[in-house]
Structures are given as C-alpha cells and as structure tokens.
Amino acid sequence: MKGDRTMKRICAYISVVVAVAISLSACQSQQQNVVRIGAAGPMTGDQSKMGIDLRNSVELAVAEWNQRGGVLGKKIEVLAGDDQADPKQAVSVANKFINQKAVAVVGHWNSSCSIPTAKYYSDANMVMISPATTNPQFTLQGFKKVFRVCGTDDQQGRIAASFALTSLRPKKVAIIHDKTAYGQGLADFFQKALGNGAEIVYYGGIVQRDPDYKAVLTAIKEKKPDVYFFGGIYPEAGRLVRQAKEVGLTIPMITGDGVYDPTFVNISGKAADGTYVTFGKDPAGLTTARSFNEKYKKIYGEPGPYSIYAYDAANIILTAIKETGSTDGARVAEYIAKNTFQGAFGDISFDTNGDVAKAPYVVWQVRDGKFIEVK
C-alpha cells in the first residue's frame, strides 16, 4: 500500500516537471519571435525623470514600428533597465539585457554608466547607442558597435569657453564639478578650452546629494570671480544657484547639458535666472520634429531634453536591422556607421569613432524661469 502511494507521488512529480519543461520550451520558441531592444537609464532616484523620458521615447518609436508590422516580420519588445545612475547597477542591467537576448540597447544616460557597460554590450554582439552620454571617452574605447546621437563634452566645453570669453569677458573664473565622469570631464574640458583667456581662481569638487553647498560657495565668493562654471546635473545645480544667492554670490553660473531641465528652475526658483547652459538646438522649431513632439505630448506629456535623441537612437537601430535583414550586432553596426539617417532631430551620420558628425551645441540662458536660446 505504502509503496504504491509513493509511486503515485513520484509519477505526479514527474508529470509536473515535464509540464513545466514543455511550457518553458514553448516560451523559448516564442522568444525567438520577438526582437528585443533595451532602454537603460536612471528610472528611480533623483535623476529618474531622465531615464523615464528615455524609456518613453524608445517605447514610442517601437510602438510605431509595431504598428507597421514590426521588423523582419517579428514584433519588437522594449526591455526597461533601471541603472539608478550607478555604474554598478548599470553593469547588472547590461547583464540582464544580455541574458534576455536583447539585440541592441538605447542608453545609458549617465557617462559613468555608459562607459563601463559598453564593453559588455560589445562582447555580447549588441549595438549600443546612447542618447545622452557626452563624455568623449565613451566612444574612444575602440568598440565598433558603440554610438551616440548627442554631442561630446569637449565640443561642449569649447562652446561654453568661447561664449564666456567673447560675450562675458571674465577676468577670473571659478570651476566646480560633481566628481562624476560627466561632471568632472566637462569641467576639465571647459578649463582646457579657456586656456590663458582668464585666470582660474578656484577649482574643486562637491559631494553629490549633499544638501548644503554654502561652504564651497562662500569660499568661491572670497576669490571674487566674475563667473563660475559647474560640471554636473540639475539637482545639484539647482541647490548651488539657490544657495549662491543666499551667501551673496551673485555672478552667473555657466553649465552644461545636464542642467537643461525644468526641474532645475523648480528647485531654485528665481535664483535660476541668468544661468547659461550649453545644449542642443531647440527641437520645437524643427519641422522634422513636429510629428514626434505631437505624439509624445499626447501619450507622455511634455518631452524631456533628451526624449528626441532617444527616439532617434531607437529608430536608427530599427532601420539598420530592417535594411540589413539581420539582428547580428556587427552587421547592424556596420550599416549604422556608413549611412545617414533622417531623424526627428535632422539628418544624423556618424564619424569613425561613432560620434555624430556635427556638434549641435548652442548657448541657452534661463530668463524668468524659461530656457531661452542666446542668439
């Protein structure tokens, strides 16, 4: 009797295992009927808006392709990966995408996340296009499958420095940065481009996420510079300009694309006015961007500063997959490197490093809480 019951139980276990195995293999075969694209950026934490903007844009582009019947006769699926703006998390996101057999990735957002992950994607034969990574190092690592659709920090630093020297004519300049690959890199390029044009009276780092920057701002005030440059992102920039006014530092801040976001003004209120920011041209004025802007607004609300770049990056990848008839990373990358793409942001082509052929930076200024292009 007892042996009989044990036998029955074993049979039941085996049948469950077999059933699970069959259903798993069914999943496996289904997996090959979709093309997966990763969207990676900070989706939680204080830079979460940037990662969510990025994911929204990729989803919008993919939804349009799926409406037209997908690519290579398959549906396209977006995998979202939250790197929390943390290089360690970014690597685990990369491994997750690789395990899920994604064919390409749009991301990451932060330079400190894109630079280390590029190797992982390249080794897994995936194409990587970052919509926002501006540190030059990103494309100089020798990987053939790595591209970016935005400008670089050396271009940005040059434009910021030449604007400062020709329009603001400062005698003394202070430079601070947030110690990240992006922030410190940008600050250094600005310093290099400034050359002997102005005396640098202060150079130093600040701690990201620290609520209080009054000590460093007071030290800067003491040196009496005419303008100060900040390499970093909007949460810190917002607190800096707000506290600068409180310690009586009234000179304007010059900063980079990481600060171009309405949240900067929300944090700092009136103190934001007068800040100079280097960023791409306004997509609202471009005829090619009109349809993107309308669709994005309808589904997700106002596009973020990098939404359009992420949308173009996703479209470039899908176009290349369609044209080459393959999801093989090397072939797709070769196609991307050799062709010009009509993006929402205009025509995009790449140089031998994988950077965009022409740098799109102009100088903006915050006036009455709005970013206005300085003509």
Add this chain to the structure above:
Amino acid sequence: MFVQQLINGLALGAVYALIALGYTMVYGILHLINFAHGEVYMLGAYLGIIVMGVFTLAGLPAYSLPLTIVLTILISMAFCALYGAAIERFAYRPLRGASKLAPLISAVGVSIILQNVVMLTQGTEYKNLPPLLPSEGFDLFGANVSPVQAFILGSSIALMVILHVFVTRTRLGKAMRATSQDRIMAGLLGININQVISITFMIGSSLAAAAGVMVTLYYGVVHFFMGYLAGIKAFTAAVLGGIGSIPGAMLGGFMLGLIENFGASYISSVYKDAFAFLVLIITLILRPSGLLGQKALDKV
C-alpha cells in the same frame, strides 16, 4: 568669509543640535540608540512640504507668511510626536526587559520600514519647495545673513531654551531626570515610568520634526533617504557633546556644523562628510564620554 562661514556653520549646527537632542534624551533614559530617529526627522520634512502645500492651496501664505511657517512647524511637530510615541510603544516597549541588542535591532528595523513606506508612498525623486523667503537678508560684518538662517538660529535656540527650562524647572522634567538616573528607584517612588518614556520620545521626535521643516525651508529639497546621513551626523554630534547630556547635544551640534563648514571651505569641499566622522573617531579615542558627558560609573 570667516563670518559668513561662521553663520553657515551655526545654521547647519542648529539643525544637527535639534536632532541630536532626541538621540541624547532617549539614550539618557533607556540607554538605547534610537536609530529610527533620523527617519522621524525625514517624516517631519515631508510633513512640512505636505502641510505647506495644503496651506498654499488655502491661500494662507498670501495672508501671512510667518504664520504659515509657524503653523506648519507646529503641525509637523505634533504629528511626529505621535510617531515617536507610537514607535516607542510598538517597537521598544515590548523589548524593554530583553537584552540591549534587541531594541537596537528593532530600531534599525523601524528605520528601514519608515524609509520604505515613504519611498513607496511619496516616490523616489526629490520633492521641491520653491524658495518662500527672500535670499537677501541683512549684512553682518560683510556676511549675508539670510532670513531663513536667522529664523533657524532664532527658533532652534528658543526651542532649546524651552527644553532646558522644562527639564530643569518642571515636575515632569524632574521625573525625567530621576528616571534617567535610576529607572527602578524612580518607579518605586511613584513615577509613571512608561509615561515619562513616552513623553521623552514625543519631545525628541517633535524637535526632529522642527529640524526637518527648517531644513526644507533652508534647502528646498526633501528625499526619503535624507534621514540616514542627518541621523548619523546628529548621532555624532550627540557623542561629541557627551551622549546622555542635553547641553552636550546642543554644544556638539553647533560644533559639528562649524567643523564641517570650516573644513569644507579651508581644507577641501570634497571631504566635507569625512570631517564629521574624523571628529567622532578622535572624540572616541581621546574622550570617550564626550565633551560634557559624565564618566559612566559602574552601578553596584
């Protein structure tokens, strides 16, 4: 620059001192390091933003800005007093007879729970409060004292004076001191120990809430993780001044604020947080009982 850094440091130190008082009072009575205290400060800051938002919708700031700020602080303090009492009642009181480690672990647990509750209900991004008070204040020896700084210094010193009078001059204050000296003996003499402990938690938590609202006004940003570092810094301040000593916590808070500011401006802004902990280590080596702390006597 020296005067400006002095003022910056004092304003920051006032905030540390207010939080440190909660640590030191609880430690004085229970010999427990209440690691959930930083989270109560964070709750106070969030309540400040929420209450301020409700008042703004009601149009109160347009009527009287000082009244709005004072009311916001009082409401946030009242709520956090209840939080403090509830934390003590549910997380520490059941463990009062247990080994010293048990309530400590319970405190860490409460801290994690509160952080995650706020993260799930309020989101992970920074919440902003636009600047309400003007940034240009009055001039003091070439330094700009902003209205917020003046307000933080004034109100936190007022709160500390009230606390001092309460502890030294009232019956309840006397009961508190008696409980901290010898809990069992105080109980035998007819002091309601549980009530005294509850009230201690309520006072400490409401001071942390006041600090939370002040910081929100000062920096304009709150975040669910903000209690962690502030809590550790305030704990450092309490140890620096001598944990268990109320004047010690005040002194320690102000000293820590000044050390951080002068360190960041004269040595290096990159290592700002490191100065606080360097001070903690040096204090523990040279004077383990803190600046104003009494040498712990072995109870026979």
